[in-house]
Amino acid sequence: MREEELEQMHQQARGQTQDQQPGIEAEMHPEPVYDDPEYVGSGKLKGKVALVTGGDSGIGRAVAIAYAKEGANVAIVYLNEGRDAEKTKQLIEGYGVKALALAKDVSQPENAQPIIDQVIQEFGQLNILVNNAGKQFPQDDFLAITPDQLKETFETNLFSMFYLTQAALPHLNKEDSIINTSSVTAYRGAPSLIDYSATKGAITTLTRSLASNLIEKGIRVNAVAPGPIWTPLIPATFTKEKVEAHGEDTPMKRRGQPSENAPAYVYLASRDSSYVTGQTIHINGGDYITS
Structure with a gap:
């Protein structure tokens, strides 16, 4: 999309919130740009x-x-957002490939193997694992982060990557790819998202370490670190005021769209990145980092 169209959409996304995690895309106005x-x-x-x-x-x-546009069959995993998942499944199939939607809580270790088993049963193979699921619970007061919140954040954002990657690994071969979703918060921190930022820092280190571990198998492991992106997680976790200001502190003065991240994931999954492993691509509207 053109920059002026993206800026217009930024101005339209005003003062909306949702009362559940990780949020419903169908209830967002305007809807994020996903295609x-x-x-x-x-x-x-x-x-x-x-x-x-x-x-x-x-x-x-x-x-x-x-x-799907690049010709892959795609399985998606979701928590309880059935309406969003069904629409995504239809969108994938609209590009002439096969789709599978699985309602599973990836934070629970007992769900990892059944997820992989269903993918293999449906498609006979697995080549690309994208560990993307995540939650965040803003707390301005560090003392307000409870053990339950800490556990839920780490189980969803980080532990799920271990569970699914371990279950998927026996099915991955040379030239296959693992891609993890990190965050700009892993590099610059976030005072009200301390536990979330901690998981993203761990994901960045996991990516580098796992890349080294799997390099002899020819399996590449990389990450994408988005900045402020217009996803259901934003209205589901922030106040109306913060939703309105979301992304305005970046040099581009706007939030990003999901579609602006997707090409990086394609690059890391394809032969275009055959000499790339253990790396993180930063998509954050110019929110430059020095570390």
Whole structure:
């Protein structure tokens, strides 16, 4: 989309909140841009099978659609957002590939193997694992972060990556790819998202360490670190005032759209990035980092 269109959408997203995590995309106004009409696939992932957690909405939906445009069959995992998941499934299938939507809580270790088993049963293979599911619970007071909140944040954002990657690994082969969703908060911190930022820092280190561990198998492991992106997580976690100001502190003076992240995930899943592993791509509107 053109920059002026994105800026207009930024101005339209005013003062809305939701009362559940991780949020419902169908209730957002304007709806996030998940399918950029200017992005045209070229068969980069033809014959591949991808699994995207948190694939019902937000960045996960945009990635799933971009993969479908590139010829991959795509499985998505979601928590309880059935309406969003069904729409994403239809969008994927609209590009002539197969789709599978699985309602599973990835934070629970007993769900990892059944998820992978269903993907293999449906498609016969797995080539791309995108660990994208996440939650965040803002707390201005560090003392207000309870053990239960800390546990839920880490189980969803970080532990799920261990569970799913361990279950998926026996099915991944040379030239296959693992892509983790980190965050700009892993690099610059966030005073009201301390536990969330801690998980994202751990994800960045996990990415580097796992890349080193799997390099001899020819399996590449990389990450994408988005900045402020217009996803259901934003109205589901912030006040109206913070939703209105979301992204305005970046040099581009606006929030990003999920579709602006998707090409990076395509790059990291395709042969285009054959010499790239252990790296993080930063998509944050110019919110530059020095570390």
